[in-house]
Amino acid sequence: MKNPKTDIKDQILLLLCGLFCAFLAWAFFHYVGGPSLSILFFVTFWGFVASNHRLRRKDQILLLLSGLLCVFLSWAFFRYVEEVSLSPLLIVVMWALMADNHLLRRQLKEMRATKTASAPILPESIDPATP
Numbered sequence: 001m002k003n004p005k006t007d008i009k010d011q012i013l014l015l016l017c018g019l020f021c022a023f024l025a026w027a028f029f030h031y032v033g034g035p036s037l038s039i040l041f042f043v044t045f046w047g048f049v050a051s052n053h054r055l056r057r058k059d060q061i062l063l064l065l066s067g068l069l070c071v072f073l074s075w076a077f078f079r080y081v082e083e084v085s086l087s088p089l090l091i092v093v094m095w096a097l098m099a100d101n102h103l104l105r106r107q108l109k110e111m112r113a114t115k116t117a118s119a120p121i122l123p124e125s126i127d128p129a130t131p
Contacts, residue, residue, distance in 0.1 A: 037078055040072045 029036050045067055 037075075041074060045071055 032039065049064070
């Protein structure tokens with residue numbers, strides 16, 4: 001059975017974590033200023049490179065090319081759309097996250113329902129009535 005106190009605690013902790021991450025993102029963009037997007041693209045690209053060493057050679061090349069394409073498209077988007085770009089982009093990301101959260105909650109509810117509905121089956125040799 002679900003404990004409502006832990007659910008509320010988890011929701012509050014998740015909200016606080018989201019607020020903290022939003023504050024860090026604001027502080028990063030506010031204090032770093034103009035080169036902040038270049039720094040993020042640079043870190044993301046080298047993160048792809050670092051995690052890429054375990055893949056096959058063909059997959060490595062495809063991943064690097066797709067990463068470079070994403071970096072270029074992101075740079076072009078922010079370069080030519082400028083300041084107006086963040087609001088619509090954040091709205092799209094927020095709606096996508098809310099939709100994904102809704103789907104995951106539905107799947108979790110279904111998994112919990114199937115788990116509680118199916119009782120464990122005891123082997124025939126074990127009789128729960130005998131000590």
